[in-house]
Amino acid sequence: MIEHKETLVAPWQEWARRSIKGRRLLEAGTYALTEGAIAAGCRVFAGYPITPATDIAEYMSKRLPQVGGYYMQCEDELAGMHACAGASLGGLKAMTATSGPGYTLMHDAYGWSITNEIPLVVVDAMRVGPISGITGAPGQGEFYIARYASHGGNFETIVLSPSSVQEAFWLTIDAFNLAERFRTPVTILTDQVISDMWEDLFIPDDYDGLDFVIPRKHNLMMPFYPVGSADLDVPPNVIGHGTGVCVSAYTHTEEGYDIEEMEAQWAQTFRLVNKIRHHRAELTRYETLGLDDADVIAVAYGANARTVKTGVLQARRRGVRAGFVRLITLWPFLDELFERDARYVVCELNYDGQLVREVMRAAPDKRKVHFMGKSAELHTVAEVVAGLDGVARSGKIPELPYIWTEVR
Amino acid sequence: MTPTAEGRTEILISGFGGQGVIRMGQILGLCAIKQGHRVTMLKSHGTETRGGYVRAQLVISPRYVDSPVVENADVFVAFSAPAYRKFFDFCRGKILYDPEMVEEIRSDAPERHVAVAATQMSKERFNNVLFANMIMLGALTRVAALDYEAMRTAMVEVIPRFHEQNLGALEVGYQLPVLSTV
C-alpha cells in the first residue's frame, strides 16, 4: 500500500486525548446524541417522535427529569422547535430532533431563531425520501435544505455531520458550544445508519467536570442585536430578567424593534451573514487521507464516509493514488479542501446530486468532479473501489447497478 | 478464527423478528468491548411482511472500524430460511444454522456448515423456544474462539431476567459435541 497521511481537524481530538474518567459502552447513535446534549448542558428537549430519531425523544424523556431538565412531546415539529426557541430565550439550553418529514416543518422556527440569534441544536436523522420514503433506510437529501433552512435569504447556517457513534457524542457538545458562541441554531445532519447503529462509546462519568463545555451566559443590556457587527461570543439574550428585550419575526433594530428601512435590513443581514463568514476558522471540522499525492479523491460525509474510507484504503492497496475527504462541517462549505487539481468522486446517498454540486463549484475543474449517487443503502466498499479505479484509469465511473452518475 | 488483514472480524446474525437476533449481537458486542476491542453493530429489518428478516452485522477490531458493513462474514448465524438464502453470499466463513428453521442447505460448501439445533434443544431443555438464541450464542462463542467467561459476564449485564436459564443455555451451546470438530 502507498504510504498516506491522515488528518482529523475537530476540537474533540483534544477532548478525547484528555484523561477523563468514564466508561465504555455498546450504544446507539441516538443514545450518544442524547448524552452529548445532556453533557453540554441541554435542559429542554421539545419535539415529536419520528423514525429514526424517536429514540432520542425516548432517551431524553428518561434523562432530562433526572438532571432537572424538561422533556416536552409537542403537537408537531413546528411546536417542537418553537418551544425550544422559547426555552432557550428563557435561559435554558435546548435541542430538538427529527427526520426529513419533521425537518421541513421546522423552517418557520429556523427563520425566527436565526433572525433573533437564539442558540439551540436541531438533529435531523435523514432517511431516504421524498416525504416518508422508506422509514428505516438512510438518505442524505437535506444537504441544501439544512443550509437554506429558512426562506428569505440573508443568513448563513452552521451544519455538522458525525460519522460514528463516538463522534456523535463529541460533536453534539461541539454543536451546543457553537450555538452559544455564534448565537444561532446549529444543525446536526445525521442519518438513519449513524442514529440506529450501535458502536463502542466512551462516556465521561462527570459531565460537570467537562471544562470545554461553554456555559449559558445572559446578555443583560443593549445592544440586544449587534446589527452591523460580526462579533463572536456575544452572550445570548434572555427573556424574564427584565431587560426589556424584544424578540420578533420582523427585521429589527438593535433594541429588537420592528423597522422597515433598507439600512436596518442591511445591518441585520451583515450581522447574520458575517458573524459566521468572518469566523469560518472556528467552524472548520473535517477528515482527510492521502491528499498529498492523490490523483482521485473520494468525498463523503456521515455514515457512508465509512465504507468510502475503507474503499479508498483498498484502492490504495491496489496501487491507485486515491485520497479521501470527509466533511464534518457541511456549512459553511469548506471550499479550501477542494483546491487540489485532482479528480473528485463524490459519494452521497441521493440520486439527484447535492454535495456534488458544491464540490463542482469549489474544485478547480468541475469536469473532473464525478458523482456516485446511491439511495437507501450505504455504498459498498466494492462499489467505491470500482469507482475510484475507473476514474483513475479512464476518467469515468464504470456502470454499476444502483449507482447514478449524472448530475446535470 | 483467522482475522482479516486489518484485524477485522465480521459476524452476521439473521433470523425472524422475536428470535433475539439483536440481543445476541448486543451481548457479543459488549463482550468484545469489555476485552478492549472496537465494535460496530448495524441492525436492520426487512420490510416484507412475509419472509422478512432481522439482521445484526457486527464488526470487531482492535482498531477503529471504518466500514461497519459486513460484506464478508467470518461467521454467519442463520436463524431462518429466508435469512439464510438472502445473506449466504455475504459470508466467506462458517455458517451456523438452526436445522429446524433452515431445512435445506446449499450443497456447494458442506464443510462450512454447522447445524446447531438451538430451537429443538431449547424446547427440550427449557420447555420454551425463548432460549434458542443463547444456545446459539454459546455455539458462536466456541466457533469464533471468543472468551466464554467474558461472554457470560456480558450476558448478565445485558439481559435483565432469567439469568440462570440463559447462562444454562449459553453453556449448552458452548459445550455442543459437534463443535469440537469445527
Add this chain to the structure above:
Amino acid sequence: MNKLAKKYLRPSQIPTKACHGCGIGMIENWLLQAIDELGLKQEDVIFGTGIGCVGRQTFATWGGDNFGATHGRALAIATGLKLAQPDKKYLIVVGDGDAASIGTSHLIHAARRNLGVTVICEDNMGYESTGGQFSPTTPAGYVTNSSPYGMVEPPFDPCDVVKAAGATFVAETTATQWHQTVKIVKKALANDGFSFIHVRFPCNENFGAYALGTRDTLKNLEWIYEHTQGRKTDGSESDFVWETGIKHDASNSRPEFSRIMRDMNARVQADLAQKAAKKAAT
C-alpha cells in the same frame, strides 16, 4: 399619553401604527388597567404576540420583555419559555388568525396542558392586515374581500374549543364592554393555568367597510353591541347573538403545566437519591 401607558408602555413605540378607530389600542389600555389593579409590575409580565393587525400593533409596546412570534406560534414559544421562566405572568395577545386558524393546534394543546398563560384573542373577524379576508370567526354570510358572495363556511367559537380542550378559565367579551373586560382580565391573570379571553373588536377599514358597509367607528361598535344584546337599536332582533361574560371558571382547579413538570422532576430526583443511598448502604 395616559398615566397607565406612561407606567407600563414604551414611549418610543406608541402610538401604534393602527388605523384610525381601531380597537386594539383601547383594549390594550384595558389590559393595563387590569394589570395595574392587580399591582403587577413591568418585570412581572412577559408580553407575547403574533402576526397580523394585533401582532404588529402591540409588539414592543409593552415596557417589559416582549416577543412577537412567527404566525400562530406564540403559544408554542410560550410553552418552552414557561419552563424556563415559570414564575412570570404571560399575556399572549393575538388575533383570530393566530388563535383560531394558523395556530389552533398550539391553542388546543396549551389548553390541554393547562399552560400558565393568559391568551387575549382580539378578534376583528377576518384577516384585516392583508386586506380583509374572512377568518374562521367571520360570521356566516358576511361579505369580505375573499367571500364576495358571502362567507359560506360556518364559523366556530374558539371559547368552545379551548373549553373542550381543558382551559381552566374561558371568557368572551367585546370592545363595547370596558368594565366587564377589565374584570375578566383580572380573573384570568389570577388563574395559575390556561386562561382564554375572546374579545371582538371592530375593524373599520375592512370588515366594517365590506361586511357592514361603513367605516364609521361608532356604527361598527354599535353593530358589535347589538350582537351582544341580541337586539338592534331599533328594537328588532339581531341576526345572531354573542353570549358574553365568563363562560367557564375552573381557576386553580388543576395543576399548571410547568408545575407538573417540576413536580415530576422532584419525584424522579428523590427516587434517584433514594436508590443511590440504598446502594451506598449495601
